[in-house]
Amino acid sequence: MAAPIQRRSLWGEALLLLLICLFCVFPFYWMVTTSLKTQVVALESPPVWWFTPTLANYREVLFIDKVGPALINSIIVAVCTTALAVGLGTPAAYALARFEFRGKTDLWFWFITNRFVSPVVLAFPVFLISRELGLRDTHLALILMYLTFTLPIVIWICTDQFRSVPQELDEAALLEGASQWRIFRSICLPLAMPGVAVSSILSFIFSWNELLFAYILTPKAAKTAPAMAVTFMEGYDVPYGKIMATSTLIVVPVLIFALLASRHLVRGLTMGAVK
Amino acid sequence: MSFRVPRRTIAAFLGPAVAALAIVGIVPLLYAVWKSLHYFNLTKIAQQRFVGLDNYGAVLTDPVFWQAMGRTALLFAIAVPVQIALGLLVALVLHRPGLSFWKTLTRLSLVLPMATTYAVVGLLAQVMLNQKYGVINQMLGWIGIDAINFIGDPTNAFIAVVLWDIWQWTPFVALVLLAGLSTVPPEIEEAAKLETKSNRTILRHVQLPFLIPSLVAVLILRTADTLKLFDMPFTMTRGGPGSATEFIAVLIERVGNRQFDIGMAAAQSIIMLAITIILARLYIRLFYREVR
Numbered sequence: 001m002a003a004p005i006q007r008r009s010l011w012g013e014a015l016l017l018l019l020i021c022l023f024c025v026f027p028f029y030w031m032v033t034t035s036l037k038t039q040v041v042a043l044e045s046p047p048v049w050w051f052t053p054t055l056a057n058y059r060e061v062l063f064i065d066k067v068g069p070a071l072i073n074s075i076i077v078a079v080c081t082t083a084l085a086v087g088l089g090t091p092a093a094y095a096l097a098r099f100e101f102r103g104k105t106d107l108w109f110w111f112i113t114n115r116f117v118s119p120v121v122l123a124f125p126v127f128l129i130s131r132e133l134g135l136r137d138t139h140l141a142l143i144l145m146y147l148t149f150t151l152p153i154v155i156w157i158c159t160d161q162f163r164s165v166p167q168e169l170d171e172a173a174l175l176e177g178a179s180q181w182r183i184f185r186s187i188c189l190p191l192a193m194p195g196v197a198v199s200s201i202l203s204f205i206f207s208w209n210e211l212l213f214a215y216i217l218t219p220k221a222a223k224t225a226p227a228m229a230v231t232f233m234e235g236y237d238v239p240y241g242k243i244m245a246t247s248t249l250i251v252v253p254v255l256i257f258a259l260l261a262s263r264h265l266v267r268g269l270t271m272g273a274v275k
Numbered sequence: 276m277s278f279r280v281p282r283r284t285i286a287a288f289l290g291p292a293v294a295a296l297a298i299v300g301i302v303p304l305l306y307a308v309w310k311s312l313h314y315f316n317l318t319k320i321a322q323q324r325f326v327g328l329d330n331y332g333a334v335l336t337d338p339v340f341w342q343a344m345g346r347t348a349l350l351f352a353i354a355v356p357v358q359i360a361l362g363l364l365v366a367l368v369l370h371r372p373g374l375s376f377w378k379t380l381t382r383l384s385l386v387l388p389m390a391t392t393y394a395v396v397g398l399l400a401q402v403m404l405n406q407k408y409g410v411i412n413q414m415l416g417w418i419g420i421d422a423i424n425f426i427g428d429p430t431n432a433f434i435a436v437v438l439w440d441i442w443q444w445t446p447f448v449a450l451v452l453l454a455g456l457s458t459v460p461p462e463i464e465e466a467a468k469l470e471t472k473s474n475r476t477i478l479r480h481v482q483l484p485f486l487i488p489s490l491v492a493v494l495i496l497r498t499a500d501t502l503k504l505f506d507m508p509f510t511m512t513r514g515g516p517g518s519a520t521e522f523i524a525v526l527i528e529r530v531g532n533r534q535f536d537i538g539m540a541a542a543q544s545i546i547m548l549a550i551t552i553i554l555a556r557l558y559i560r561l562f563y564r565e566v567r
Contacts, residue, residue, distance in 0.1 A: 010373065013368060013371070013373075013374060016368055017368065017377050020365055020368075020381050020385070021380065021381055024384040024385055024387055024388055024446060025384050027388075027399050027403065028387065028391075030402070030403055030410055031399055031402075042408065043408055045407045046412075047408055088292040088295050089292055091287075091288040091289070091292070092288060092291075092292035092293070095285055095288035095289045096289075099280050099284070099285050101285050107289075107293070111296075114296070114300055115496075115499065116499045116552065116555060117300070117304075117548065118505075118524055118544065118547065118548070118551070119503070120503070120524045120531075120544055120547075121304065121545070122299075122300070122303045124307070124310075124531045124544075125303035125304070125307040125541070128306070128310070129302075129303065129306060144298075145299055147295055147296065147299050148296070148300050151292060151295065151296055152296075180280060180288075181287075184288075205390055208392070209391075209392040209393060211392075211393065211394045211505070211509070211510075212505050212528070216528075216532060230394060230509070230510055233513075240402050240408070243398050243401075244399075244402060247392075247395040247398050250394075251391055251392055251395050254392060255387055255391070257390075258387065259383060259386060259387075262382070265386055265390060265450075266447065266450045266454060269496070270451060270492050
């Protein structure tokens with residue numbers, strides 16, 4: 001009696017899993033297929049599922065519509081801000097994990113508060129300041145502003161990672177007469193590499209995805225890819241194929257990184273609240 | 276277990292990060308507070324003057340601001356319960372033993388929506404929800420529902436944003452709750468399964484207490500993110516039609532970037548920030564007391 005019921009519930013469960021997967025993945029399928037349609041095919045009503053794919057949209061957006069340079073801008077900004085966040089964040093994380101000092105909890109709370117500050121609060125003041133300093137439309141302005149979310153992520157995840165490095169190693173090195181900096185550089189940092197890698201991937205994803213700062217701070221030369229995608233919507237004749245080709249180009253690298261760090265993405269999004 | 280080290284060493288390790296975060300995080304915030312006390316419009320620079328708390332008075336009595344706040348609260352009130360209900364269902368399915376390969380695959384696919392560039396999510400909505408060319412309307416047609424003008428009609432546009440928010444964030448909620456479920460000690464869960472056959476009883480009395488921290492995290496983060504929500508509605512509807520999807524961050528962007536009224540936008544954003552912080556504190560006090 002029990003076996004068939006169990007089998008049926010297993011099938012039900014499998015079906016449910018399939019539905020969940022479809023729910024998550026279908027929009028991406030539609031994005032990629034639309035990017036391979038000509039404008040004529042994209043504007044067929046009802047939409048067609050089978051058609052002859054073309055790469056024309058990709059050629060056009062990459063080489064004519066300047067999505068290529070925008071992607072390069074995105075890479076420059078995301079890589080630089082990630083490197084800067086790791087460079088500044090790992091020593092700070094080490095200090096939070098290893099040293100005892102007054103105001104440590106306050107410092108922690110300050111770091112997490114940054115997760116709650118909406119970019120729209122900072123965007124206009126930074127717009128004015130960067131104009132004064134001649135930093136408007138430069139990569140540097142974005143790289144610095146992206147520290148507001150990349151630095152806390154690096155600090156949060158790496159602090160956790162440093163705590164898991166056995167303290168006996170430090171103590172042994174300390175007896176040998178090594179300085180704290182040397183212990184950090186030569187012993188703890190190499191052992192904390194998994195945390196550094198995860199937080200780098202997350203920093204990259206979040207900077208790559210950012211729109212509001214980019215939209216306001218980099219109108220032309222340093223424009224990033226998401227800000228570029230928005231401009232396509234401004235004409236009368238909405239070029240669906242081109243928009244989806246641009247979207248695909250933006251999303252694919254992020255999704256690859258997200259899958260690589262899938263076990264840690266939630267941890268990054270919740271700032272370590274969930275392990 | 277921690278080391279006692281000289282202050283100089285601590286400062287050397289922490290100083291650069293703290294200084295950097297202060298420069299990019301606090302300086303602009305103080306500048307925003309300063310500008311919020313001025314009449315400051317980029318198109319009328321000459322008329323710039325100190326007005327004290329006038330901007331705050333104007334914002335607090337401005338129906339447009341409160342409508343945008345109300346809209347944001349409504350989005351939260353509809354979308355988040357759905358995300359929690361669906362997310363809990365998904366998490367419970369994934370938490371059950373068996374079919375582990377398929378469950379790993381499902382977990383991977385759940386990662387995709389929340390990592391997707393938020394701006395692209397809005398663009399996708401434009402394409403998929405279009406009245407004539409959209410695939411969603413085609414699918415609705417298969418089950419006998421007439422094509423819906425999602426983007427062009429105020430009520431439908433709001434519904435579309437809610438649905439899209441549910442698509443993007445249900446997987447996130449599911450994974451957070453799944454992490455919560457895995458904190459239930461297996462021996463307690465096993466013992467409970469011997470006591471009762473009802474899954475609901477187990478959920479209510481055994482698993483729920485362990486889920487509270489995850490639920491608090493979900494509520495706090497979804498509150499913060501809903502107040503921040505800009506990219507998706509901006510690329511999807513630009514806050515329209517009319518102001519049907521003008522959520523608070525979209526409104527502030529319009530006032531600052533399209534009406535150039537920086538002083539007013541600053542006052543609005545400071546008030547929004549205050550509301551965010553108050554809500555976050557409220558949640559923590561409300562929920563964590565039960566856990567303690």
